[in-house]
Every structure is written in C-alpha cells, then in structure tokens.
Amino acid sequence: MNEVRSLYRPQEFEAKWQAAWATQGLYDTHEDLHRPKWYALTMLPYPSGELHVGHWYAMIPSDTAARYKRMQGYNVFFPIGFDAFGLPAENAAIKHGADPRQWTYNNIQNFRRQLRQMGAMWAWDREIVTCDPDYYKWSQWFFLRMLEEDLAYREYATVDWCPGCNTTLAREQVWGEDRHCERCETPVIKRDLEQWKFRITRYAEELLAALPELEWADSVRTMQTHWIGRSEGAQVTFHTEAGDPIEIFTTRPDTLWGATFMVLAPEHPLVAKVTTSDRQAAVEAYVAQAAQLQEEERGNPEKTKTGEFTGSYAVNPVNAAHIPIWIADYVMMGYGTGAIMAVPGHDARDLEFARKFDLAVLRVITGPDGATGPIEETWSSQTEGAMCNSGHFDGTPVDGAGPKVTAWLEDTGKGRAHVNYRLHDWLISRQRMWGTPIPIVYCPDCGVVPVPYEDLPVRLPEETHVQASGENALLHTPSFRETACPRCQGPAQRETDTMDTFMCSSWYQYGYIEPYRKKGEPLSRDDRPWDPKAGQYWLPVDQYTGGIEHATMHLLYTRFFTKALRDLGVVDFDEPMLRLFNQGMILGPDGEKMSKSRDNVVDPDQVVAAYGADVVRGYLMFIGPWDQGGPWDPQRIEGIRRFLQRFWTVANAADKDGAGSGDARGLERKLHATIRKVTEDLDHFRFNTAISALMELNNDLMKALPTQLQGTALWNEAVDTMCLLMAPLFPHLSEEIWFRRGHAGSVHLQSWPEFDSAKVKRDRINIVVQVNGKVRATLKVEADLSETSLREEALAHPNVQAHRADKPLRKVIVVPGKLVNLVV
RNA sequence: GGGAAGGUGGCGAAACGGUAGACGCAGCGGACUUAAAAUCCGCCGAGGUGACACUCGUGUGGGUUCGAAUCCCACCCUUCCUACCA
Numbered sequence: 001m002n003e004v005r006s007l008y009r010p011q012e013f014e015a016k017w018q019a020a021w022a023t024q025g026l027y028d029t030h031e032d033l034h035r036p037k038w039y040a041l042t043m044l045p046y047p048s049g050e051l052h053v054g055h056w057y058a059m060i061p062s063d064t065a066a067r068y069k070r071m072q073g074y075n076v077f078f079p080i081g082f083d084a085f086g087l088p089a090e091n092a093a094i095k096h097g098a099d100p101r102q103w104t105y106n107n108i109q110n111f112r113r114q115l116r117q118m119g120a121m122w123a124w125d126r127e128i129v130t131c132d133p134d135y136y137k138w139s140q141w142f143f144l145r146m147l148e149e150d151l152a153y154r155e156y157a158t159v160d161w162c163p164g165c166n167t168t169l170a171r172e173q174v175w176g177e178d179r180h181c182e183r184c185e186t187p188v189i190k191r192d193l194e195q196w197k198f199r200i201t202r203y204a205e206e207l208l209a210a211l212p213e214l215e216w217a218d219s220v221r222t223m224q225t226h227w228i229g230r231s232e233g234a235q236v237t238f239h240t241e242a243g244d245p246i247e248i249f250t251t252r253p254d255t256l257w258g259a260t261f262m263v264l265a266p267e268h269p270l271v272a273k274v275t276t277s278d279r280q281a282a283v284e285a286y287v288a289q290a291a292q293l294q295e296e297e298r299g300n301p302e303k304t305k306t307g308e309f310t311g312s313y314a315v316n317p318v319n320a321a322h323i324p325i326w327i328a329d330y331v332m333m334g335y336g337t338g339a340i341m342a343v344p345g346h347d348a349r350d351l352e353f354a355r356k357f358d359l360a361v362l363r364v365i366t367g368p369d370g371a372t373g374p375i376e377e378t379w380s381s382q383t384e385g386a387m388c389n390s391g392h393f394d395g396t397p398v399d400g401a402g403p404k405v406t407a408w409l410e411d412t413g414k415g416r417a418h419v420n421y422r423l424h425d426w427l428i429s430r431q432r433m434w435g436t437p438i439p440i441v442y443c444p445d446c447g448v449v450p451v452p453y454e455d456l457p458v459r460l461p462e463e464t465h466v467q468a469s470g471e472n473a474l475l476h477t478p479s480f481r482e483t484a485c486p487r488c489q490g491p492a493q494r495e496t497d498t499m500d501t502f503m504c505s506s507w508y509q510y511g512y513i514e515p516y517r518k519k520g521e522p523l524s525r526d527d528r529p530w531d532p533k534a535g536q537y538w539l540p541v542d543q544y545t546g547g548i549e550h551a552t553m554h555l556l557y558t559r560f561f562t563k564a565l566r567d568l569g570v571v572d573f574d575e576p577m578l579r580l581f582n583q584g585m586i587l588g589p590d591g592e593k594m595s596k597s598r599d600n601v602v603d604p605d606q607v608v609a610a611y612g613a614d615v616v617r618g619y620l621m622f623i624g625p626w627d628q629g630g631p632w633d634p635q636r637i638e639g640i641r642r643f644l645q646r647f648w649t650v651a652n653a654a655d656k657d658g659a660g661s662g663d664a665r666g667l668e669r670k671l672h673a674t675i676r677k678v679t680e681d682l683d684h685f686r687f688n689t690a691i692s693a694l695m696e697l698n699n700d701l702m703k704a705l706p707t708q709l710q711g712t713a714l715w716n717e718a719v720d721t722m723c724l725l726m727a728p729l730f731p732h733l734s735e736e737i738w739f740r741r742g743h744a745g746s747v748h749l750q751s752w753p754e755f756d757s758a759k760v761k762r763d764r765i766n767i768v769v770q771v772n773g774k775v776r777a778t779l780k781v782e783a784d785l786s787e788t789s790l791r792e793e794a795l796a797h798p799n800v801q802a803h804r805a806d807k808p809l810r811k812v813i814v815v816p817g818k819l820v821n822l823v824v
Numbered sequence: 825g826g827g828a829a830g831g832u833g834g835c836g837a838a839a840c841g842g843u844a845g846a847c848g849c850a851g852c853g854g855a856c857u858u859a860a861a862a863u864c865c866g867c868c869g870a871g872g873u874g875a876c877a878c879u880c881g882u883g884u885g886g887g888u889u890c891g892a893a894u895c896c897c898a899c900c901c902u903u904c905c906u907a908c909c910a
Binding site for chain 1: 825826827828829830835836837838842843846847848849850862863864877889890891904905906907908909910
C-alpha cells in the first residue's frame with residue numbers, strides 16, 4: 001500500500017469550522033425546560049495584554065468536559081466574560097497616558113480574537129464585561145440592598161494599606177510571612193481609615209458548616225476552614241484595680257488560675273488609660289516602635305519577645321490574684337480581643353515572655369502521673385492530667401474541664417462561652433478610579449446618603465484625570481465628585497472609593513443569566529438582576545473550574561455573596577458552585593513559572609499557527625492529570641500532532657487494498673472497551689488517559705488498515721465512533737472528518753456513543769499463574785474455563801512444575817479471569 | 825509549629841489489593857528517499873543470557889495479606905498553603 005497519504009493540515013479547516021459554528025449559532029443559549037441543564041463555568045479571565053497558555057490550560061479541559069456533557073444530552077450553559085476592572089488598566093494610564101477604558105476594551109477585543117481560536121463552545125451571546133455600566137449597576141444595587149440589611153457598613157479602623165498600589169486591601173489580599181500585597185508584592189502597612197466593609201463574619205458559621213457538603217477538593221475546603229479559623233473557648237472579663245474591664249478570649253478556660261500576668265496588644269484602646277505616669281515614657285516609646293515595625297518582624301515567631309510593663313495591675317476574676325498588665329507585640333489586635341491572660345505554666349509564648357521579664361510561673365495542671373513537673377517546657381495537653389491550684393476545680397480531669405469551667409464562669413457572671421473566628425469582615429473600599437463606584441453621597445447636612453435605586457448606575461466619568469502620584473483620579477474629577485444630596489438637594493460629595501474587584505466576580509455567575517431588565521432601563525429596589533425563570537432553570541453552577549489561588553478570596557466571597565443574596569430573597573439556594581475542580585499550573589519549558597523576566601513564556605498564537613488549535617488542546621490535556629499541571633515541553637506536542645495525523649490517515653483511507661483477514665472480533669472488542677474507558681475518564685476529568693485510550697484504538701486501526709477489515713461495516717463503525725469520542729477533545733478535526741465521511745449535521749449535535757459490555761468481554765483471556773505470589777507462567781485460555789480445568793492447566797505448566805518442585809500444595813487461590821496463585 | 829498534595833524508567837506519566845511501567849517524548853535499529861524532513865515498521869527499567877530461565881526494582885524501615893506502587897504504622901524528602909491565633 002503505497003498510496004499517497006493525505007496530510008493533516010488543521011490550518012486549512014479550523015477557521016472554517018469556527019466561522020460555521022458561529023453562523024449556525026451552534027453554541028447559542030436556549031432555556032429548554034424539557035432538557036436537563038448543566039451549568040459549566042470557568043473562572044472568567046482578566047483581560048491583560050495578551051492571552052497566555054495558562055488561559056488555554058484553564059479553559060480547554062473545561063470546554064472538553066462541557067462538550068462531553070452536551071453530547072450526553074444535557075442542555076449545557078458554558079458562558080464567558082471579562083473581569084475588566086482592576087489596577088493594570090489604571091497603571092497603564094499612569095505609565096503610558098492611556099485611557100483605562102480604552103486600554104481595557106482594546107485588550108478585550110484582542111482576548112476575544114485569541115479566545116475564539118480555541119474553538120471552545122462558549123455562549124458568546126451571554127458575554128459579560130464587568131466594567132460595563134449595565135453590569136456594575138447591579139453591583140451597586142447589591143451594595144444598597146446589603147446596606148439596608150446591615151450587611152454593608154462603614155467603619156473607622158486600622159486597615160492594611162499597600163503603598164505600591166496606593167489603596168487599602170482586604171485581609172485576604174495580604175499574603176505571605178512578610179505580609180505583602182497580593183498584586184504588587186509590596187509589604188503592606190497599617191493605616192487608620194474610614195472604610196466600607198461587608199459583614200461576611202455573620203456567615204462564618206454557615207460558611208464553615210456547609211463545606212463538607214460541597215464536592216470540592218479537600219485542599220480548598222481545609223484552606224477555607226483554616227481561614228475562617230473557628231475556635232471554641234470563653235470570653236472572660238478581668239478588671240484593672242481601678243475597675244476598668246478587660247475582655248480576654250481563651251481556648252483554655254481551665255488554665256485561668258495559672259494566669260500570672262496580662263498582655264495587651266500595643267494598639268489596645270486601654271493602653272493609655274492603664275499606663276501609670278512613671279511608665280508612660282517607656283510605654284509610649286514601645287507603642288510608637290511597634291507601630292513602625294513591619295508586620296514581618298512582628299509576626300515572626302523566631303523573634304525574641306519584647307514588651308513593657310504598664311504599671312497597672314488587674315484582678316483575676318477566678319481567684320482575685322493581682323497580676324501585672326504588660327503590653328507586647330506578640331499579642332495581635334486583630335485576633336480575639338487584643339488582650340490575653342498569660343499562663344506561662346501552660347503556654348510556650350507566655351513562658352518565654354515570663355522568663356525574659358522574670359514574671360511568676362504557676363502550674364495549674366498536673367501531669368498524667370499527678371506530678372507537676374519542671375517548668376522546662378509547657379504542657380498544654382488537653383487530655384492528660386488533672387487541675388490543681390484551681391480552687392474547687394482541683395482534681396478535675398483536664399479532658400472536658402474547659403466546658404465545666406466555662407459553665408461555672410457563666411453561672412457566676414465572670415465570663416461566657418465564646419466562639420472566636422479568625423475571619424474578618426470583608427473590606428471592599430479601594431482608593432482607585434477603575435472600579436465600580438460605591439453608590440454613596442456624603443452630605444454636610446444629611447450625612448451618609450445612599451444613592452436612590454432609580455439613579456443607578458453611578459457612572460464613572462468619561463474623562464479621567466489620572467494622577468502621576470497614583471492617587472485616585474476620582475478625587476480630582478469634580479464632575480464626578482461634586483453632586484447634589486439625593487435627600488436635601490444641597491451640595492454634596494460622592495464617595496470616590498470604588499469597590500474591590502472581587503465584588504464583580506462574586507456574582508458574575510448570575511450576571512450571565514438572561515437579564516430581567518433591558519440595557520439602560522432604570523432600576524428599583526424590588527427589581528431583579530436576572531430573569532427569575534431563567535435563573536430557576538440554570539442555577540446554581542453545576543461544575544466550576546479554576547485556579548486554586550482563589551481558595552480564600554474569590555471562592556469564599558462568592559459563597560458569602562450567595563448566602564447574602566439568599567437572605568435578600570434573590571436566590572433560593574445556599575451555595576453558588578456545587579462542584580469545583582482546580583487545575584494545576586502550566587510551567588515554562590524550564591520547569592519554572594512562566595514570566596517575562598525569565599523569558600520562558602509560550603505564546604499561544606504562535607503555537608496555534610504552527611500546530612493548529614486541536615493539537616494544542618490535545619497536548620495540554622495529555623501533559624498529565626489536570627490538577628497537577630506541569631512544564632510545557634515543545635517536543636512532546638509532536639506526539640499529539642502525530643496522533644492526529646494518524647487518525648487523519650485512518651479516517652481518510654479510501655481504498656480497501658488489504659491482504660490478510662484482520663482480527664474483527666479484536667477490533668470490535670477494542671472499540672467498545674475504548675468507549676467505556678473514554679466515558680469513565682471524561683466523567684472524572686481524566687483527559688490524559690482518555691487520550692491514551694483513543695491512541696490505543698487508533699493504533700489498532702492503523703494495524704488493521706492494510707487488512708481486509710478496512711472498509712467493512714465494522715471498520716466504518718469504529719472510525720465514526722472514534723470520531724464521536726474525539727469530538728469533545730478535538731472539535732475541529734472531528735467535525736472535518738465527520739463532514740468528509742459524508743454525515744449530515746455537525747458532529748457536535750450527535751449523541752455520545754454507548755458501549756455494549758458483552759462486546760467488551762474477551763473470548764480467550766490471559767491467566768497469570770503464580771507460585772508463592774511470584775509470576776511463573778501465563779496461560780491463554782477460554783474465558784469460561786472452569787476453575788478445576790484452570791487449576792489443572794496451571795499445575796501442568798512446565799515452569800510452574802519446576803518452581804513447585806514437588807512440594808505439597810497448601811492452598812490455591814483462583815481469581816476468576818485474572819490469576820491462579822499456588823501456595824506450596 | 826499546624827495543614828494539604830506529592831515521591832514509580834533518561835523524561836511526562838499508567839496501573840478496581842492480582843503480569844509494574846499502558847500511552848507518549850527522547851534514544852536506538854530498519855523501510856521509503858540522491859539526501860534530509862515527513863511517513864511507516866521494530867526495540868527500549870537494571871543485572872543476567874546466544875536466547876530463555878532467573879535476580880533486583882515504585883523515597884526509607886516495619887506490618888497486614890496467598891499476593892502491596894496501592895491498605896496500616898513510623899520516618900525522610902519535595903511543592904504549596906497557613907502561622908507569636910491566645
């Protein structure tokens with residue numbers, strides 16, 4: 001067979017099919033109540049300058065999964081949009097004098113072109129752009145509704161400020177040991193500012209409790225669990241000798257009797273009041289120094305303890321002991337009450353502090369043997385030993401002592417059970433112009449006035465007065481800033497802070513749903529952002545995919561937002577995304593994270609031009625398990641290209657010129673085994689092994705090509721079925737082949753093939769014979785051979801006899817269809 | 825300090841407790857070609873053999889089992905997250 005084989009040239013047909021699908025509206029959205037729905041969602045991209053292979057890695061497998069669901073009969077909704085507010089646009093404006101709006105929309109234009117090259121089945125008819133006023137008016141509407149419910153509030157507090165980005169940050173956007181800005185990596189500093197916050201802490205318990213029901217990776221759920229940081233204990237009120245109450249939180253109320261001093265955070269509001277005049281200079285110096293210190297140094301556990309005595313004493317409510325009040329930076333204002341009782345007998349940090357400043361140490365828990373032991377190291381075991389030096393609690397086993405002490409504290413009014421969370425309310429104010437304006441007006445007479453619903457959206461000004469200093473341009477745009485008070489019509493000023501962009505992405509999955517109001521229509525309080533009937537059909541999201549870096553940011557915020565919307569009566573479910581899959585990260589060819597500075601960035605446009613979209617798609621899914629990521633290997637992409645070439649060869653083979661009969665039964669078996677394998681793999685997002693299975697089938701077809709099997713009904717069934725199995729993974733190639741093989745209609749409108757388990761079974765099977773667990777022979781036998789005959793055949797095998805060496809059989813294990821193990 | 829995910833050929837990786845290394849990359853040999861590319865066929869864990877046989881082999885050490893990459897215990901290493909959290 002020396003016919004000239006035609007070459008697979010994807011460049012000749014990929015664009016053609018992309019255009020055809022768009023013209024046919026193949027992927028347009030239709031709410032069809034008679035078909036089961038499947039809402040597949042991939043985290044929407046931020047339109048930076050260029051599309052990255054990382055975007056391909058995030059989007060292609062999820063497109064494949066969505067296409068697969070569609071062929072299985074689901075009405076699949078797979079929307080796309082752009083998370084278009086954010087700092088890079090503003091930075092480009094500052095750096096190059098570009099208009100942030102222009103810059104963003106140009107990028108979106110470019111992204112759309114690059115995204116279309118992927119051949120994904122996105123519902124472009126439902127595209128959203130978060131910087132579009134018709135989108136952000138709803139963010140403002142949500143803000144106003146949340147304000148009504150006391151879920152949004154304004155507070156003067158110490159906040160994290162990024163000097164690089166010139167704005168405040170949410171606690172979630174402060175990363176790492178050195179507490180740097182998530183965006184620009186500048187270490188953050190503390191500032192006291194009046195800022196808007198969302199009361200996410202109201203949902204702390206529910207956000208935590210609902211985690212086990214979600215089909216999310218354990219890693220993300222544990223990260224959220226830790227982030228929420230629930231700890232049970234007691235809040236206890238100490239008093240200064242002067243009578244001022246000091247609240248402390250402890251997870252170990254059973255160690256209350258061991259408190260030998262107290263420590264306040266340097267920022268604690270009582271510090272000035274409790275400091276005696278002789279200690280004032282030293283305390284003030286310490287407070288000033290702590291304020292200057294980078295959190296980096298403060299937060300470092302290796303650092304030796306520092307602190308100052310305030311000169312005052314507190315009274316321990318449980319035993320009336322008078323104990324000194326210190327300030328020290330190892331106590332954080334942001335956790336608990338910012339004040340602790342120090343129990344050096346049972347806490348390593350308190351012990352270190354006590355040693356350094358020569359403070360008293362007292363054991364109030366005995367060891368398991370009753371001894372109190374040396375104070376070399378603390379023991380904080382919850383389960384061993386008993387209380388001592390603790391009044392009438394002496395002898396109480398430590399296991400379970402906490403709740404007993406707490407109950408007594410409540411009875412005697414000294415304290416109460418308390419659950420403390422590490423989670424902070426979500427600070428949403430940003431001192432940036434390229435974001436959703438916060439719909440608030442400050443009136444000298446009426447105070448803080450919400451913008452009326454019918455006046456939404458509060459639009460960003462057309463003209464921006466970008467400040468080289470990086471300061472918020474809205475402050476310097478009088479046409480925006482100066483306004484009339486909605487209440488008294490007097491002169492007033494708009495809020496110039498904008499919302500955290502995580503606000504935009506907290507509800508975007510709902511923004512894709514058919515809108516209830518036409519663009520530009522005025523809003524009212526009782527309005528709805530989307531058509532309730534369409535929402536009822538599509539929501540919630542069935543399958544969400546995206547990077548794990550959002551574990552404690554976006555993925556937490558959107559859960560909060562959904563619960564808040566539920567309580568506002570906007571949605572009737574509790575969780576936004578039922579299943580979540582986190583893909584890994586694609587690395588540069590050198591195994592390092594792709595970055596311009598390392599010069600290891602792979603440009604998807606170039607690779608697509610060289611190989612076509614299907615090869616790139618296949619390569620990315622073949623690298624390995626999707627959640628694992630891995631380096632981009634320019635050599636291995638050839639493997640996928642060869643595979644598609646070979647499928648092309650098989651599928652386009654015209655003439656039957658075979659010699660030899662070929663193994664029809666073998667091919668049929670392989671075909672059905674492949675359907676089963678690919679189905680199972682796609683169900684579990686195992687794209688790499690699905691492709692391997694398709695390669696195996698194709699290898700068998702290649703082998704059958706020169707035989708008389710080629711051109712038979714079975715052959716054609718195998719090629720067509722393989723084409724269907726390939727369709728979600730390689731949409732262009734399979735469409736082209738489907739068309740060339742003379743089928744009417746798109747391959748993407750076909751049903752997913754089903755396998756026949758009877759045809760998967762083999763007639764003759766290989767049985768492994770082991771002697772004492774070691775393989776000594778393989779037998780090819782009839783599949784339905786009886787156990788007795790199998791045993792006989794196994795024993796008759798010469799190599800088995802050699803290893804058995806006439807020793808008596810102690811046991812024979814027969815695993816049907818698999819193996820025989822002879823124990824001698 | 826706490827947590828999560830990992831550790832299998834030269835490389836990426838497969839493997840319901842049942843023949844470890846499917847599939848692919850690289851490499852080697854061959855066919856085709858003036859030649860190269862492309863394409864096609866074959867070999868490909870280590871030791872050992874003419875070829876078999878056989879021995880070793882899934883981070884380390886134990887355990888459970890007829891049988892362990894897989895289950896259990898202890899430890900080592902890598903990556904990521906988190907952290908003076910009271």
